[in-house]
Amino acid sequence: MQTKLTTGERLTDLRREHNLxxxxxxxxxxxxxxxxxxxxxxxxxDINLGALEKLAALYGVGxxxxxxxxxNKKHSKIGLADLHLSDDAVDVLSSGKINNRxxxxxxxxxxxxxLMADMEIYVDGIVSMQIRNMNSLLESARAxxxxxxxxxxxxxxxTLKAAQIDEDxxxxxxxxxxxxxxxxELKQDHSxxxxxxxxxxxxxSLKEYIESISETExxxxxxWIMIFCKQIHLPYNKLTDTEKRWLIQISRKSNLLKxxxxxxxxxxRK
Numbered sequence: 001m002q003t004k005l006t007t008g009e010r011l012t013d014l015r016r017e018h019n020l021x022x023x024x025x026x027x028x029x030x031x032x033x034x035x036x037x038x039x040x041x042x043x044x045x046d047i048n049l050g051a052l053e054k055l056a057a058l059y060g061v062g063x064x065x066x067x068x069x070x071x072n073k074k075h076s077k078i079g080l081a082d083l084h085l086s087d088d089a090v091d092v093l094s095s096g097k098i099n100n101r102x103x104x105x106x107x108x109x110x111x112x113x114x115l116m117a118d119m120e121i122y123v124d125g126i127v128s129m130q131i132r133n134m135n136s137l138l139e140s141a142r143a144x145x146x147x148x149x150x151x152x153x154x155x156x157x158x159t160l161k162a163a164q165i166d167e168d169x170x171x172x173x174x175x176x177x178x179x180x181x182x183x184x185e186l187k188q189d190h191s192x193x194x195x196x197x198x199x200x201x202x203x204x205s206l207k208e209y210i211e212s213i214s215e216t217e218x219x220x221x222x223x224w225i226m227i228f229c230k231q232i233h234l235p236y237n238k239l240t241d242t243e244k245r246w247l248i249q250i251s252r253k254s255n256l257l258k259x260x261x262x263x264x265x266x267x268x269r270k
């Protein structure tokens with residue numbers, strides 16, 4: 001998960017992307033070097049509009065990007081009409097119910113154009129007629145051989161039969177292969193993220209902890225609280241009895257925990 005960058009961090013990253021020093025930025029914008037340094041270190045958050053416009057022009061981005069109002073460096077002014085998105089599509093993208101960052105990575109992947117082409121060919125039936133014609137030709141050849149020679153199912157007939165294409169099955173496999181290639185590469189890229197590595201490293205530790213407390217005495221709620229504390233790095237043993245009771249009382253309001261205990265036919269106890 002990416003953390004939203006501050007204006008200072010954005011300015012620093014942009015300067016480094018352009019291989020510029022503070023002295024060079026100062027020369028090209030007329031902004032004093034010490035002021036630029038304060039901007040980049042977020043020591044002067046109220047940057048005047050004139051300075052923002054000069055820096056945005058130098059780096060080729062919009063002022064909105066520098067202020068963190070958008071994550072788009074190049075297309076901050078593009079309208080929805082230019083994207084040809086339906087109202088339903090905009091509702092989904094703005095709902096927060098899907099991972100827009102992952103969707104962006106999918107769209108910008110080099111293999112995405114191939115995926116869209118294969119989907120378009122299938123959905124619009126672009127080659128449906130050609131496939132039907134080819135299948136008809138193969139069936140005609142097969143029928144002709146059967147009529148002339150009355151053979152049993154030999155290799156020739158089996159080959160002609162196997163060569164016929166089921167359009168739905170064929171494109172399901174093609175699209176599946178496209179998606180699989182993209183997802184494998186995205187997964188590999190994400191495995192390099194510190195967050196992913198940390199999660200992978202923490203998983204065995206949490207699993208071992210859950211196994212270790214499964215045999216301990218106490219109510220289901222107490223065990224859930226211990227697991228919760230482990231996940232947020234809160235030392236359960238250092239909590240006072242009052243704090244533990246408060247956590248248990250609060251957890252009783254969870255519908256998830258209520259359903260979990262009811263399935264076992266037990267009532268939680270303190």
